[in-house]
Amino acid sequence: MVLSKTASESDVSVHSTFASRYVRTSLPRFKMPDESIPKDAAYQIINDELMLDGNPRLNLASFVTTWMEPECDKLIMASINKNYVDMDEYPVTTELQNRCVNMIAHLFNAPLEETEAAVGVGTVGSSEAIMLAGLAFKRKWQNKRKLEGKPFDNPNIVTGANVQVCWEKFARYFEVELKEVKLSEGYYVMDPEKAVELVDENTICVAAILGSTLNGEFEDVKRLNDLLVEKNKETGWDTPIHVDAASGGFIAPFIYPELEWDFRLPLVKSINVSGHKYGLVYAGIGWAIWRSKDDLPEELIFHINYLGADQPTFTLNFSKGSSQVIAQYYQMIRLGFEGYKNVMENCRDNMIVLKEGLEKMGRFNIVSKDDGVPLVAFTLKNHTSFDEFQISDLLRRFGWIVPAYSMPPDAQHITVLRVVIREDFSRTLAERLVVDIEKVLHELDAFAARIKMISGSSSVTVVEEVVKNNGEVVSAKKSALETQREITAVWKKFVLERKKLNDKMNGVC
Numbered sequence: 280m281v282l283s284k285t286a287s288e289s290d291v292s293v294h295s296t297f298a299s300r301y302v303r304t305s306l307p308r309f310k311m312p313d314e315s316i317p318k319d320a321a322y323q324i325i326n327d328e329l330m331l332d333g334n335p336r337l338n339l340a341s342f343v344t345t346w347m348e349p350e351c352d353k354l355i356m357a358s359i360n361k362n363y364v365d366m367d368e369y370p371v372t373t374e375l376q377n378r379c380v381n382m383i384a385h386l387f388n389a390p391l392e393e394t395e396a397a398v399g400v401g402t403v404g405s406s407e408a409i410m411l412a413g414l415a416f417k418r419k420w421q422n423k424r425k426l427e428g429k430p431f432d433n434p435n436i437v438t439g440a441n442v443q444v445c446w447e448k449f450a451r452y453f454e455v456e457l458k459e460v461k462l463s464e465g466y467y468v469m470d471p472e473k474a475v476e477l478v479d480e481n482t483i484c485v486a487a488i489l490g491s492t493l494n495g496e497f498e499d500v501k502r503l504n505d506l507l508v509e510k511n512k513e514t515g516w517d518t519p520i521h522v523d524a525a526s527g528g529f530i531a532p533f534i535y536p537e538l539e540w541d542f543r544l545p546l547v548k549s550i551n552v553s554g555h556k557y558g559l560v561y562a563g564i565g566w567a568i569w570r571s572k573d574d575l576p577e578e579l580i581f582h583i584n585y586l587g588a589d590q591p592t593f594t595l596n597f598s599k600g601s602s603q604v605i606a607q608y609y610q611m612i613r614l615g616f617e618g619y620k621n622v623m624e625n626c627r628d629n630m631i632v633l634k635e636g637l638e639k640m641g642r643f644n645i646v647s648k649d650d651g652v653p654l655v656a657f658t659l660k661n662h663t664s665f666d667e668f669q670i671s672d673l674l675r676r677f678g679w680i681v682p683a684y685s686m687p688p689d690a691q692h693i694t695v696l697r698v699v700i701r702e703d704f705s706r707t708l709a710e711r712l713v714v715d716i717e718k719v720l721h722e723l724d725a726f727a728a729r730i731k732m733i734s735g736s737s738s739v740t741v742v743e744e745v746v747k748n749n750g751e752v753v754s755a756k757k758s759a760l761e762t763q764r765e766i767t768a769v770w771k772k773f774v775l776e777r778k779k780l781n782d783k784m785n786g787v788c
Contacts, residue, residue: 439469
């Protein structure tokens with residue numbers, strides 16, 4: 280007798296994923312499922328949900344690289360199963376990391392001989408690099424205070440209020456007081472004079488930023504160095520400088536070579552830079568570089584041998600992938616100085632195109648600088664009808680992710696929009712973004728006009744609409760609820776019109 284199976288019991292491999300039962304059930308959110316599912320179904324379901332993410336190439340909030348050449352993608356995939364920390368098992372990968380450290384140190388003008396090995400380490404990003412540099416400063420300061428018989432339990436670090444949150448994490452996690460130089464309207468970076476005023480005998484270092492996250496501006500590291508040299512002479516202290524070059528470290532050497540911000544300045548003892556920003560590598564790689572071996576206390580370096588050989592290590596984590604280190608080396612030998620220079624010049628030129636397009640509208644003040652990280656930070660001249668957050672929200676309809684945010688103290692009353700120009704942001708995209716911003720402004724203006732019209736008609740009703748009631752004159756004003764209902768009706772109509780336009784643009788019937 281022939282036995283047959285029902286469709287639900289038959290081999291799932293003969294079915295399309297969308298004809299299977301796996302698309303009829305919700306994905307687990309809290310507990311691992313009891314049963315397995317086919318690999319193609321798992322892939323399809325997860326891939327479909329990920330479609331709801333934004334497009335990384337249109338994410339103009341991020342400094343992080345979103346495009347690399349296919350050849351580098353192949354190298355990344357070929358090495359994705361290599362554990363970076365297994366240095367004895369993967370000696371070539373370790374050698375590539377050392378080559379990157381040497382190249383970056385020379386790029387930052389470290390005082391090294393031609394073939395002298397530099398002092399540095401690859402990290403998962405600038406946040407880890409900053410933690411390591413901060414720990415080195417703290418330990419050096421503590422050791423010096425112990426030798427002098429002075430208290431060493433109250434270290435502090437001086438920064439601007441515009442620092443990235445990783446500096447606040449360092450201060451909180453490692454019990455270091457954070458002294459912040461407040462900002463002011465029109466001056467959105469650390470003032471060197473005010474920073475030096477905050478320095479005392481417990482200051483482990485002053486952190487300067489080469490490329491502020493807020494507006495891309497380079498802080499004046501040269502001025503800071505000169506002021507600190509004088510103060511150190513007067514006080515007998517030796518307060519050093521760390522440069523947070525997360526964004527600007529792969530920009531300044533190529534298009535601002537005369538700018539003195541790096542190891543050419545005697546008080547700069549360490550620098551961090553993000554390989555996954557303008558180092559042009561996908562997320563997951565940063566670098567910490569020290570001026571010399573004397574600036575990295577030996578006691579912070581661990582030596583392990585249980586993976587096969589003695590391995591010095593100075594990291595906050597242990598295991599991590601090797602692919603980003605290999606990708607960084609690829610970019611350095613593939614592009615060379617000439618290639619990086621061309622990329623950075625293109626970014627700067629496209630930044631100017633976007634800036635000029637915004638200026639022609641006459642609606643914005645530009646708060647970023649032409650010299651610095653290639654980005655455009657801008658704020659509305661008139662906030663009467665709408666603000667930057669509404670512009671940011673409506674731009675998402677066109678696919679653009681443009682952040683709006685408030686400045687830190689004491690400039691928190693200033694709100695800005697920021698567009699980061701990366702390698703893969705072309706002039707065509709810059710021009711298209713200008714067009715889309717104009718469309719958003721037109722829509723917001725139209726909505727504001729409708730709201731004003733309703734408010735105006737409501738006020739006329741209050742003044743002019745009069746009736747007789749038992750011989751008395753009574754004003755028949757609209758209630759707040761009635762006015763709110765009218766405004767809500769206009770808003771609903773506006774939203775529906777936007778939705779119809781959006782559906783038309785996307786070809787939705």
